[in-house]
Amino acid sequence: xxxxxxxxxxxxxxxxxASYTIAARLDEGEHALLGRLLLEWRNTSxxxxxxxxxxxxxxxxxxxxxxxxxxDGPRAARFRMDRDFGETRPTRVTLVGPPDVDLTxxxxxxxxDGDNPDDRTVAIVPLPRPIPPGEGARLRxxxxxxxxxxxxxxxxxxxxxxxxxxxxxxxxxLMKDGTWKAHAFHxxxxxxxxxxxxxxxxxxxxxxxxxxxGRQTDSTPNADGTKTLRFVQxxxxxxxxxACPRFLERRxxxxxxxxxxxxxxxxxMPEHASLEQRYxxxxxxxxxxxxxxxxxxxxxxVTVVDPAWYSASGGMEYPTLFTGGAHLWSPxxxxxxEGVTVHEAGHxxxxxxxxxxxxxxxxxxxxxxxYFEDRTLDLxxxxxxxxxxxxxxxxxxDRRRGIPxxxxxVFTRRGDEDRRDLRRYGRQDPLVxxxxxxxxxxxxxxxxxxxxxxVFATLEGLLGADVMDRVWRTYARRFRFAHPTSADLIATxxxxxxxxxxxxxxxxxxxxxxxxYAASVKQEESRVPRGFVDDRFVSLAAPKPEGAPKAWDxxxxxxxxxxxxxxxxxxxxxxxxxxxxxxxxxxxTFKRYAFRAGAKVRRAMVDAEGKLALDVDRSNNVWRDEDGxxxxxxxxxxxxYLFWLQTLLxxxxxxx
Amino acid sequence: MIEALRAGVQAAWRLRALxxxxxxxxxxxxxxxxxxxxxxxxxxxxxxxxxxxxxxxxDYDWWLRFSNDCDFGTSFGPEMLGAGFAFRNVxxxxxxxxxxxLFSNEDAAPSxxxxxVLGLGAxxxxxxxxxxxxxxxxLRAPRGGFALRAFAHACGLYLGPIxxxxxxxxxxxxxxxxxxxxxxxxxxxxxxxxxxxATALAWSFGRHAALLAALxxxxxxxxxxxxxxxxxxRRSASLALLSALGFVxxxxxxxxxxxxxxxxxxxxxxxxxxxxDGLLPVTGYRTQLLAFALMQxxxxxxxxxxxxxxxxxxxxxxxxx
Numbered sequence: 001x002x003x004x005x006x007x008x009x010x011x012x013x014x015x016x017x018a019s020y021t022i023a024a025r026l027d028e029g030e031h032a033l034l035g036r037l038l039l040e041w042r043n044t045s046x047x048x049x050x051x052x053x054x055x056x057x058x059x060x061x062x063x064x065x066x067x068x069x070x071x072d073g074p075r076a077a078r079f080r081m082d083r084d085f086g087e088t089r090p091t092r093v094t095l096v097g098p099p100d101v102d103l104t105x106x107x108x109x110x111x112x113d114g115d116n117p118d119d120r121t122v123a124i125v126p127l128p129r130p131i132p133p134g135e136g137a138r139l140r141x142x143x144x145x146x147x148x149x150x151x152x153x154x155x156x157x158x159x160x161x162x163x164x165x166x167x168x169x170x171x172x173x174l175m176k177d178g179t180w181k182a183h184a185f186h187x188x189x190x191x192x193x194x195x196x197x198x199x200x201x202x203x204x205x206x207x208x209x210x211x212x213x214g215r216q217t218d219s220t221p222n223a224d225g226t227k228t229l230r231f232v233q234x235x236x237x238x239x240x241x242x243a244c245p246r247f248l249e250r251r252x253x254x255x256x257x258x259x260x261x262x263x264x265x266x267x268x269m270p271e272h273a274s275l276e277q278r279y280x281x282x283x284x285x286x287x288x289x290x291x292x293x294x295x296x297x298x299x300x301x302v303t304v305v306d307p308a309w310y311s312a313s314g315g316m317e318y319p320t321l322f323t324g325g326a327h328l329w330s331p332x333x334x335x336x337x338e339g340v341t342v343h344e345a346g347h348x349x350x351x352x353x354x355x356x357x358x359x360x361x362x363x364x365x366x367x368x369x370x371y372f373e374d375r376t377l378d379l380x381x382x383x384x385x386x387x388x389x390x391x392x393x394x395x396x397x398d399r400r401r402g403i404p405x406x407x408x409x410v411f412t413r414r415g416d417e418d419r420r421d422l423r424r425y426g427r428q429d430p431l432v433x434x435x436x437x438x439x440x441x442x443x444x445x446x447x448x449x450x451x452x453x454x455v456f457a458t459l460e461g462l463l464g465a466d467v468m469d470r471v472w473r474t475y476a477r478r479f480r481f482a483h484p485t486s487a488d489l490i491a492t493x494x495x496x497x498x499x500x501x502x503x504x505x506x507x508x509x510x511x512x513x514x515x516x517y518a519a520s521v522k523q524e525e526s527r528v529p530r531g532f533v534d535d536r537f538v539s540l541a542a543p544k545p546e547g548a549p550k551a552w553d554x555x556x557x558x559x560x561x562x563x564x565x566x567x568x569x570x571x572x573x574x575x576x577x578x579x580x581x582x583x584x585x586x587x588x589t590f591k592r593y594a595f596r597a598g599a600k601v602r603r604a605m606v607d608a609e610g611k612l613a614l615d616v617d618r619s620n621n622v623w624r625d626e627d628g629x630x631x632x633x634x635x636x637x638x639x640x641y642l643f644w645l646q647t648l649l650x651x652x653x654x655x656x
Numbered sequence: 657m658i659e660a661l662r663a664g665v666q667a668a669w670r671l672r673a674l675x676x677x678x679x680x681x682x683x684x685x686x687x688x689x690x691x692x693x694x695x696x697x698x699x700x701x702x703x704x705x706x707x708x709x710x711x712x713x714x715d716y717d718w719w720l721r722f723s724n725d726c727d728f729g730t731s732f733g734p735e736m737l738g739a740g741f742a743f744r745n746v747x748x749x750x751x752x753x754x755x756x757x758l759f760s761n762e763d764a765a766p767s768x769x770x771x772x773v774l775g776l777g778a779x780x781x782x783x784x785x786x787x788x789x790x791x792x793x794x795l796r797a798p799r800g801g802f803a804l805r806a807f808a809h810a811c812g813l814y815l816g817p818i819x820x821x822x823x824x825x826x827x828x829x830x831x832x833x834x835x836x837x838x839x840x841x842x843x844x845x846x847x848x849x850x851x852x853x854a855t856a857l858a859w860s861f862g863r864h865a866a867l868l869a870a871l872x873x874x875x876x877x878x879x880x881x882x883x884x885x886x887x888x889x890r891r892s893a894s895l896a897l898l899s900a901l902g903f904v905x906x907x908x909x910x911x912x913x914x915x916x917x918x919x920x921x922x923x924x925x926x927x928x929x930x931x932x933d934g935l936l937p938v939t940g941y942r943t944q945l946l947a948f949a950l951m952q953x954x955x956x957x958x959x960x961x962x963x964x965x966x967x968x969x970x971x972x973x974x975x976x977x
Contacts, residue, residue: 622705633710638694645686
């Protein structure tokens with residue numbers, strides 16, 4: 001790395017390509033929205049634009065033919081009852097003049113990804129005349145929405161809890177070359193949109209507590225028992241809001257030297273009141289850690305939402321607002337809600353501030369964020385405990401609820417479960433793939449979250465934490481508000497390190513190959529010469545003097561069992577304390593060290609410091625001279641298993 | 657009730673040798689799977705870096721790999737530590753996995769216990785049904801210790817009717833699980849529709865508690881029926897069950913109170929074990945032996961409580977019929 005590598009300047013404001021002024025009214029009884037928006041859009045490409053594509057996300061819930069409904073995964077649209085259906089229906093689209101031009105007749109739904117003509121989550125609005133580069137347009141859109149039930153997807157209502165996201169017709173993203181990014185909404189995809197300013201007026205029943213993107217500037221009571229709240233936020237790429245009369249509201253202020261102050265507003269379900277401080281502390285932790293490792297959070301406030309029971313809205317991120325998720329019984333050792341809070345707060349720095357295309361490169365946001373979350377939790381809390389919940393049934397994502405039972409002395413460390421998933425699903429797909437094109441939903445989750453987190457942890461191991469932080473800071477500053485791609489990230493790594501790391505990303509991003517190094521040793525007492533030695537037959541050498549140390553012949557083999565070739569440290573420890581360190585480039589399938597008439601090998605280790613987080617089987621990284629410890633461990637744990645079986649068998653006497 | 661409790665506990669104490677025999681049978685049965693697991697574990701850990709971690713504590717990363725790669729011993733996992741084993745066992749019971757996945761709902765998610773374990777459980781249930789006649793006959797004797805020949809004789813003598821009572825009780829259990837299906841679906845839908853998580857949990861806990869109570873009621877009924885078989889030399893299992901039902905319904909509070917008292921003793925035993933287990937760091941062979949002794953004491957006392965329950969039931973039948 002160059003000695004004094006300068007960090008790029010942080011842009012103060014976004015390009016403000018798509019700005020919205022919205023007025024919407026919530027019909028609580030009908031679970032409906034009536035909305036009107038004014039979109040001010042600029043053509044920043046190099047070609048004229050003749051039509052505008054709009055996302056109408058809630059049409060994923062319009063019927064069981066949508067791409068989301070045909071898909072798989074916990075966020076896929078599913079329909080058990082009438083209430084599960086939802087839709088966004090534009091009723092009038094006008095190009096604001098003068099003169100105003102009604103564009104409604106030309107609006108048509110398109111099969112955006114060429115795989116489902118029944119999907120209506122993207123609509124095209126043709127323009128009467130192309131918009132040249134550098135110019136803009138103002139469109140007024142009126143629409144009605146039926147809000148889907150909130151047990152699936154991300155948005156929706158449950159009882160008196162409304163979580164309203166991806167709720168207005170939103171224009172796609174125009175690339176410099178004049179191509180549009182406006183994909184259909186699939187079951188595993190998230191979002192992508194341009195930055196702008198939002199000025200939103202929401203009319204809701206008077207008793208509701210409302211949380212939203214941005215800062216609230218106004219609250220006006222209306223004669224019909226409603227109130228209209230105004231929220232304003234500059235330089236964001238989406239707007240989300242939530243309303244519920246049961247929310248408890250808590251506020252605190254994040255202040256720390258070197259960081260701009262941030263108002264943290266927590267909207268909490270009353271039954272989770274005891275988790276207030278844990279939510280707030282975890283949010284502050286994320287603001288501090290992510291801010292230190294990338295660039296501080298620039299907005300005035302962040303709103304944390306504790307979702308209602310059985311709502312699928314938990315664990316999601318929106319500009320300056322995110323949702324956590326908690327259990328009634330949340331022992332601190334299980335780090336819930338801390339884990340989800342740090343993760344979703346962390347999205348503010350990547351999804352929120354650099355905003356890559358989550359349809360096409362989900363890992364660039366989720367993966368970086370997962371890596372940061374793991375790092376933050378590891379640093380602040382240490383490993384999480386292992387626990388299982390009993391007798392509380394399942395939640396909407398099929399996770400167990402109920403009494404938490406913690407296994408004493410068992411801890412899940414950074415990357416443990418990611419490596420398990422990599423072992424299971426790692427060969428299905430290369431990491432780089434569009435989110436809806438992975439073989440399975442498991443492969444999507446692996447490649448969007450777990451594998452990139454391991455890739456970045458491995459890169460950190462190879463570069464060192466300081467250089468890695470320099471990479472993140474450079475990336476976060478240079479690409480703030482800029483929609484970076486994987487190529488931009490790789491270019492940043494190359495630039496900061498002054499080396500070409502293409503070989504690394506080729507094996508990890510663009511391949512489904514796995515990484516596995518192993519150590520093994522064969523050794524025996526040095527042989528007493530018998531047979532021909534120096535053309536002379538020797539039947540037996542002179543006996544060794546009494547008390548002389550035994551000599552050993554040893555072959556230490558380090559193997560590369562996976563296809564991924566990474567440089568790796570090897571270490572051999574001998575009896576008497578001698579240690580041999582070496583670095584192996586990992587190009588061949590093995591590296592062997594032979595020792596004759598030397599000290600006994602006590603341990604042989606490959607990647608002893610655990611730099612290669614991608615190594616799918618760390619249990620074979622260490623060979624140790626067997627001294628009965630394996631038997632001791634086997635006896636200890638089989639005795640515990642024996643005891644469990646004994647109690648299980650005895651329980652059978654309750655039956656029959 | 658106190659008298660029945662005392663009589664039962666005294667009988668269990670008197671029959672310490674029988675407790676030891678039952679513990680040996682339990683240990684031998686469990687050993688059928690635990691010994692192979694020990695060999696598999698040793699083979700997996702030989703010369704591996706995870707071995708010292710597992711001696712000092714638990715290596716989660718290693719276990720994730722082991723449980724994924726190893727066909728045998730998939731039910732070996734950290735959820736059996738601490739009080740977890742008890743929760744896991746009751747969870748398996750309420751999922752209908754015991755015995756031999758006989759009552760499980762086909763649509764239910766896998767429980768994590770492999771067929772070998774569940775099959776062994778079914779075999780153990782048969783073994784206990786075979787031994788029940790001998791156990792009850794030994795408890796029936798007013799005094800004296802345990803004689804193996806008399807025990808074996810009584811096992812054979814009462815095997816037929818007791819096996820039939822066991823089968824009828826299993827049929828009743830099947831009926832309970834059948835009734836539980838719509839109840840569980842209804843409670844789960846109520847839980848999903850609840851306004852708060854607390855209400856949802858109340859529905860879920862309620863339905864699990866109801867199922868457990870129904871299974872325990874069948875267990876109590878079956879216990880009295882088996883006691884009647886031995887006490888009154890009954891040959892008809894169905895009539896013994898009907899008589900037991902009449903006896904229980906006539907003294908619901910007494911019978912339930914007695915069972916509850918034994919249950920509370922069981923919970924106290926569990927709490928004591930968990931506390932003692934938590935205080936004992938297991939690293940070397942000596943601490944392993946101590947832990948093994950602690951675990952076997954727990955199982956022996958659990959068996960003694962089973963005998964105390966049966967002894968108390970015999971006492972109540974003798975006094976009140």
